[in-house]
Amino acid sequence: MAKQERAIRTRRAILEAAGAVFDEYGYASTTISMVLERAEVTKGALYFHFPSKESLAQAVLDEQVPFGAVPPQPCKLQEIIDMTFVVAQRLLTNPLLRGSVRLTVDQATPVGVDHAGPFRQWAERLMTLMEQAREQGELLPTVEPRDTVELLVGGFAGIQLMSRALTNREDLAHRVSVLWAHILPSIAVPGLLLGLDSKADRGVRVLSSLELSES
């Protein structure tokens, strides 16, 4: 059991190191030895968990969607909003998430690695919530959940990219707030609008409530 736990920790340390290196150098320029040096594990340990650079990249990509974990909300649109702000906030500090996002938007990620996977996984995750929102009567009748969800995922990807390019993501929370201000009136029933919280500091507040409940 202790052995298994150590293996899990080693695997996580490698993933975090790989995320940081992919974030800084991109897929093409990253080498296994750069990850080894960062993770401070043996070559044997690394190859035990990840036999190739491709498998390392794939694992980093697969870690992305869990970063959207937020407390459930009675209003499902609020829960979707919360996911976007929490991911935006975590992008500021988490190298694994940053590396994963870079691999997603990086066209150089090779064919053997499913770099489009996170786009699909986010869309599936949001579809579940959007369908619950529909059942609860939160959505305008004109909403096509699939279209709206894919707009949110694609739009978010571009907004964080532009924010990274222009301000190293310092204004990302503001940009996410602007996204919601423009989109919510077209998807939420009017009675919900005033009660939804899409202010720029929403991510900070949700994260600190998460930390409180975990401590």
Added chain:
Amino acid sequence: MAKQERAIRTRRAILEAAGAVFDEYGYASTTISMVLERAEVTKGALYFHFPSKESLAQAVLDEQVPFGAVPPQPCKLQEIIDMTFVVAQRLLTNPLLRGSVRLTVDQATPVGVDHAGPFRQWAERLMTLMEQAREQGELLPTVEPRDTVELLVGGFAGIQLMSRALTNREDLAHRVSVLWAHILPSIAVPGLLLGLDSKADRGVRVLSSLELSES
């Protein structure tokens, strides 16, 4: 004069070849000799126009915003809508534009090249039109033109990225149409909404009217 014209053509041929190679391989993996081979020009001609890979990338980036050229419209929001559909349409066929967009979203583009330049240039271009839209009474009083414009630029960047990853951009025009359907009700005065054309085939129609007027 003939000599100058030849120089302009050679420069353009190099740029188009460079765009295609950057699109296929990304900045890091592109070499000058790959561009030379594609452009079918002499090494001397290439270095005369572009002394380095960085200068070539910068020139490809600087060509991006002119691809947004559309016929002027009485309604300036329609003109902004047209730019997005025309760029989406041109992305399907134009390697120079595709290469330029890839360099913009590519985090590996080196520090010496202003890969964030197109984000700023698109925003400036749209700001001019958005201010005209405001003067003409097209915008709701709540619109902050800078926020809206940057949302459009960032959102478009992500939407084309997701469309490229999932369908090789085959559904890009539909995605742009979905973007407008979600955003227009928050920015345009209600009286305009029915008259604005943001159907998925808008880009094809605007481009064919351009070709007719040029022939």
